[in-house]
Amino acid sequence: MPRRPPDEPTRIDDAPARRTVFVAPARATRPTAGAPADCPFCAGHEHLAPTEILRSPADEGLPWRARIVPNRYPFVVEGAASGAGPIRPARGVHDVIVESPRHHRSVLEVEPAAWEASWDLARRRLAGLAARRDLAWATVYKNSGPGAGASLEHVHSQLVALDAVPDAVRTTARGGDTAAERLAAARREGRVVAVRGGLAAFVPPAPRQPFETWIVPRGAPAWFHEAEAGLVRDLARLLRAVVAGLAQAAPGADYNWWLLQPPWRRRAARPVAGGWWRIEILPRVTPLAGFELGTGCHVCVVPPRAAARLLRRALPSARSS
Ligand SMILES: [Zn+2]
Secondary structure, eight states: OOOOOTTSOEEEEETTTTEEEEEOGGGGGOOOBOOGGGOTTSTTOGGGSOOOSEEEOOBTTBSOSEEEEEOSSOSSBOOSOOOSSSEEEOBEEEEEEEOOSSOOSSGGGSOHHHHHHHHHHHHHHHHHHHTOTTOOEEEEEEEESGGGTOOBOSOEEEEEEESSOOHHHHHHHTSOOOHHHHHHHHHHTTOEEEEETTEEEEOOSSOSSTTOEEEEESSOOSSGGGSOHHHHHHHHHHHHHHHHHHHHHSTTOEEEEEEEOOOOGGGOSSOOTTOOOEEEEEEEOSOOOHHHHHHSOOOOSSOHHHHHHHHHHHSOOTTTO
16 A cells, blocks of 8 residues: 555544544644634635635625535545545545624624525535445534534534444444434423424434434435435534523533434445434533543433423524524
């Protein structure tokens, strides 16, 4: 195998430990914070970011509503097929979704037109990537606040597509439950936070952190990129309402969210009839400590039913969100 540049990211699979690590030395040099004066995501600074992939055009006084650009510090990169073996080039796509042309720090500040456009762009980008034979699966995720891994403060999410399905995703996709079964259990156990449009938000039965919340479609395709435009808009609105509720229930808490969906159809180990996409929102209220890191088990200080009750009270009404 020819020598790779030292900065090219590498994927290491430790099969006995069921662990994958992406080694990306260049990420150690990425900037943090990013004041508006030299922010690569602000309108007027487009030349500071890599060449644009997708854009939502101007609307409601905005020069553009949202953009997708390549991540300047990726942990997976495009290239020839990586082959097999425990150590190989880390292949895939790593984008940034810029969720407003203005230097907002929170999704709660983003213009509604920009926010909904961001999710429409994410769906379009995912649909294009799902058609590629060299990719197996993708996600969209948000790191909000330094405690959740954010580096640049300008509001953005990330989109990553991989050439191999992460072990945990494959395990979850085989879970065999359906979104309807999950929602029915949440209703029985008093864990529902909101039901709006074609979506429901509830606290999962075993939350890893206080106020962990999932948003699930009520009867929709297994993959997010196959969702209809109306459902994508509903998701943007409900997700923002949940973030607003979290800001009330756990003031100042950083958070992550991510899109969890099954492997794309042709790569699935078996038919994914029970597969379904969802958004998992994880506030960072308590740090991950030795027990969590050593066992994969979690200690949560708020019971799920109580968390759902507090979030229901804190959620803004559908009209104001
Ligand atoms: Zn900015």
